[in-house]
Amino acid sequence: MEGRERVFTGRQVNGQALLAGAGAAILATLGCGSTGTRVMVPTEQYRPGQRARQEGAVEYKGADWVVASAANYRMADRPYDFTIDRVVLHVTQSTYPVALKVFRDHGHRAAAHYVVRARDGHIAQMVGERDVVYHAGNRAWNERSKGIEHEGFVDQPDRWFTDTAYRASARLGADICARYDIPVDRDHIVGHYEVPGTDHTDPGPHWDWDRYLRLVRDAG
Numbered sequence: 525m526e527g528r529e530r531v532f533t534g535r536q537v538n539g540q541a542l543l544a545g546a547g548a549a550i551l552a553t554l555g556c557g558s559t560g561t562r563v564m565v566p567t568e569q570y571r572p573g574q575r576a577r578q579e580g581a582v583e584y585k586g587a588d589w590v591v592a593s594a595a596n597y598r599m600a601d602r603p604y605d606f607t608i609d610r611v612v613l614h615v616t617q618s619t620y621p622v623a624l625k626v627f628r629d630h631g632h633r634a635a636a637h638y639v640v641r642a643r644d645g646h647i648a649q650m651v652g653e654r655d656v657v658y659h660a661g662n663r664a665w666n667e668r669s670k671g672i673e674h675e676g677f678v679d680q681p682d683r684w685f686t687d688t689a690y691r692a693s694a695r696l697g698a699d700i701c702a703r704y705d706i707p708v709d710r711d712h713i714v715g716h717y718e719v720p721g722t723d724h725t726d727p728g729p730h731w732d733w734d735r736y737l738r739l740v741r742d743a744g
């Protein structure tokens with residue numbers, strides 16, 4: 525993000541955004557199906573660390589809060605300390621409950637901001653969007669991105685890459701892109717396999733990128 529203004533997500537309580545530099549905020553609820561609120565705050569009025577943390581407050585409407593182990597992410601204050609300009613898609617190579625379990629395990633050393641369940645498109649938020657979760661296998665890319673995990677296995681697309689999951693994930697992706705001004709294209713919505721230096725292959729060759737991008741645009 526360039527210039528004097530930066531964009532971040534206000535954490536909302538009863539419709540009130542909890543903001544640093546109170547009074548400086550101009551709230552503008554986005555259209556295009558966004559469930560979040562875009563908040564513009566002049567940077568000189570921002571005081572690091574003043575934004576309140578609300579345990580259990582999800583940033584995507586309808587998600588469940590299932591907190592990851594603190595060993596699997598690090599606290600940050602994005603997008604103030606790091607610009608967020610990428611969404612990285614993953615496939616868990618496990619079922620949804622197993623993914624939640626391992627992301628809650630302090631020994632796993634990885635998690636994601638969100639996990640999408642195949643059967644019904646239900647979404648768990650496991651790490652706050654301001655925080656840097658270890659998901660991309662690349663420090664700089666962890667710092668610049670949100671991670672969305674999809675339940676399933678890369679070689680069983682018919683079973684796991686359901687229309688419901690595509691649509692649920694695309695709505696989440698559209699919401700994130702809208703709130704952080706991330707362009708909806710393949711430069712900014714990427715697979716784990718495209719992260720520099722990774723040896724991971726997810727979401728795999730059967731992930732339908734054209735379909736996903738189209739659904740994100742339709743949801744946006």
Ligand SMILES: [Zn+2]
Pocket residue numbers: 613614615659716724726
């Ligand atoms: Zn991955």
